[in-house]
Amino acid sequence: MASKQTKGSCESCTYFTYDEDYESYVCDINMDEDEYMRLISDQHYQCPYYRNGDEYMVVRKQM
Template structure:
């Protein structure tokens, strides 16, 4: 279960970027209203757009 929680964490997602205009981090994926509501309301829902933002993940795996 911990692995799934880590997988869905916004903080590690490529699309979670800092917006200077709002001075906060935001999801940069264009979701429809239903997807967004499901994402924020269901704790076990995993975002289908999640992409790991760790560029060195593959390198560590190869070592």
């Protein structure tokens, strides 16, 4: 696994959260079946719901 995450990576998305019931990370966005299949089948598809979960991104830009 690369140490630098690409833009749009689920691991850096704010909606990618830990679900205690499933004991794993899941996407909290309510997608329809077509959107989900497109997301998992096409590696070049950019998720339209992606939002960077890095809370300190703005602060680093100001430095």
